Amino acid sequence: MERRQNLEHTSLLVLSLLSREDMYGYQMITEIQKKLDSSFTMKEGTLYPILKKLEASEAVESYEQPVPGGRIRKYYHLTAAGRQLLRREEEAWHTYEKSINQILKCESGGILPEGS
Amino acid sequence: MERRQNLEHTSLLVLSLLSREDMYGYQMITEIQKKLDSSFTMKEGTLYPILKKLEASEAVESYEQPVPGGRIRKYYHLTAAGRQLLRREEEAWHTYEKSINQILKCESGGILPEGS
């Protein structure tokens, strides 16, 4: 019954975050939480498999960095291929977005001229 | 490798289409194709299960209507509950849309003030 969040464009978000700076997984989660203020959350069970997949396809590279405290962070860096992928996914997202809105806008106002 | 289309907001689209007029399944598919010009397609294997689910949850009602040719069409009609569902799904969609764009817009232009 619970509405599953279904991000679906998760890899787009990950790539976009990494386009600004190298980040580690936990950081991406908290960043998104901060930015979106709980309108949705990126779950660990969603994120980590995606990072793996992106690394396997060489869209990102990772390196570990010890933190003074003693823990180790695994940073991810966007590759050139990843940047291209980002462009493509972004475009796909906007197409998708427009398509949905195109259908919705016909809703009750109705019959709009389909020309310019 | 093939990018699966992943409509994900399919039921929203179905509800939206039905908010204007009663429609039958095949018609929804062709309508969307017409409106969106192949930017994506609603597949039968996706649509029919959703119509079933919407009917089971009483968001839509169906009735059959014979066509002069001899075939029978199964029309779907949006109920009051369905209209409410549409409002909710629409709102969820816009929240989702904004969230994604919120992340994307920070991309390269960077550091926007987070206040109003």
Next chain:
DNA sequence: TCCTTATACCTTGACACTCGATGTATATCT
């Protein structure tokens, strides 16, 4: 006549994605 295409319905099974739950480990705070 047969074959293809279009209309119109529907199901199945493989695959993909999400996420709650669970597990590891360290550091800090109470």
Next chain:
DNA sequence: AGATATACATCGAGTGTCAAGGTATAAGGA
């Protein structure tokens, strides 16, 4: 000592998508 925060990761149930297949009628072409 126990809870919380940081930081990594996996698993399995549930759900959604879609190619493929199936049924059936009608029209158009070879």
